Amino acid sequence: MLLKPQAPPVCFFGGKGGVGKTTCAAAIAAAVAAPAARTLLVSTDPAHSLRDVLAIPGELSAPTPVAPALDALELDPQLVKQRYLDDVRRTLERIAPPRLLAEVRRQVALAAAAPGTTEAALTEALARLLTEAPARYRQVVIDTAPTGHTLQLLQAPAAMQAWMDALLARRSEAIDPEVVARLHRRRGYLQAMAALLGDPARTAFVLVTLAEPMALAETARAREALNRLGLAPAAIVVNRLTPADAAGGWASAQHAAQAAALGTFGQEMACPIIRQVACLPRPHGIEALRAVGEGLLEAGLFAATGNGIA
Numbered sequence: 001m002l003l004k005p006q007a008p009p010v011c012f013f014g015g016k017g018g019v020g021k022t023t024c025a026a027a028i029a030a031a032v033a034a035p036a037a038r039t040l041l042v043s044t045d046p047a048h049s050l051r052d053v054l055a056i057p058g059e060l061s062a063p064t065p066v067a068p069a070l071d072a073l074e075l076d077p078q079l080v081k082q083r084y085l086d087d088v089r090r091t092l093e094r095i096a097p098p099r100l101l102a103e104v105r106r107q108v109a110l111a112a113a114a115p116g117t118t119e120a121a122l123t124e125a126l127a128r129l130l131t132e133a134p135a136r137y138r139q140v141v142i143d144t145a146p147t148g149h150t151l152q153l154l155q156a157p158a159a160m161q162a163w164m165d166a167l168l169a170r171r172s173e174a175i176d177p178e179v180v181a182r183l184h185r186r187r188g189y190l191q192a193m194a195a196l197l198g199d200p201a202r203t204a205f206v207l208v209t210l211a212e213p214m215a216l217a218e219t220a221r222a223r224e225a226l227n228r229l230g231l232a233p234a235a236i237v238v239n240r241l242t243p244a245d246a247a248g249g250w251a252s253a254q255h256a257a258q259a260a261a262l263g264t265f266g267q268e269m270a271c272p273i274i275r276q277v278a279c280l281p282r283p284h285g286i287e288a289l290r291a292v293g294e295g296l297l298e299a300g301l302f303a304a305t306g307n308g309i310a
């Protein structure tokens with residue numbers, strides 16, 4: 001008997017806005033969620049659309065059951081950043097001499113607007129979530145923000161660890177043991193996340209794209225950027241293809257244009273290319289998503305991760 005194709009414990013879905021990341025991430029989450037595989041679907045994209053894609057009305061600001069064995073969570077970047085800065089400010093207030101307290105507060109307030117702060121905050125929130133998730137979830141599926149932001153997020157753990165190491169090395173004898181413990185804990189989350197992201201048996205990166213020249217060029221760049229980080233996509237999903245047998249002159253012209261745009265794309269990418277035909281009607285709601293996700297799994301989405309069809 002063929003077993004259902006398995007997904008690694010952590011799956012990231014990345015790509016340009018509008019290509020179908022949220023749809024594919026929610027589809028995989030719906031397909032893998034099972035009583036023996038509790039699943040968490042997380043969005044870190046500021047343009048949240050999990051609620052729309054899942055067709056549920058309520059808030060997802062905390063892990064919320066959306067189907068049996070499936071919880072969903074939208075991390076609000078602004079809220080996450082505010083909590084992160086409050087935490088940093090409290091830590092610095094304990095370290096800094098009283099005459100510098102006003103300056104500490106001024107610097108933390110300035111950091112709220114500095115580039116990279118949101119990424120740092122989201123990275124730490126995600127690192128913590130991924131470290132704590134195994135106690136509750138077998139699978140975590142992450143619907144990431146568009147490409148540039150995502151890669152910044154993946155680069156952050158190493159940089160943030162270096163910063164914390166320097167602080168801990170210089171200060172650990174002089175400062176409050178509670179602060180040192182807190183920094184060690186935060187460093188531990190980042191270290192665990194860096195190890196997790198670098199382990200292809202535990203983490204898969206799926207790039208979602210469209211059969212259009214600009215989208216494919218961006219996907220090729222995203223793949224190179226992953227490679228530079230020592231990572232590789234588990235697969236690329238080419239979404240919303242027009243079927244070859246679609247009726248009408250426009251549809252067949254569209255199909256031909258997509259085939260021409262794809263050209264030799266697959267051979268250049270050196271990873272499985274999953275072709276997903278456009279669904280009519282749109283894949284909204286758990287049942288429709290589950291069918292899409294099962295199709296992606298059967299097409300070999302994770303076949304190259306060592307967790308393929310047994």
Ligand SMILES: Nc1ncnc2c1ncn2[C@@H]1O[C@H](COP(=O)(O)OP(=O)(O)O)[C@@H](O)[C@H]1O
Pocket residue numbers: 015016017018019020021022023024049053239240276277278279280281282283284
């Ligand atoms: N295979 C598909 N067939 C039909 N519509 C799709 C498909 N994939 C995505 N869509 C639709 O395209 C739009 C963008 O998809 P979404 O998953 O929100 O993209 P992203 O998260 O990359 O911005 C949504 O309206 C979604 O329902």
Ligand SMILES: [Mg+2]
Pocket residue numbers: 018021022023045047048049143
């Ligand atoms: Mg989205």
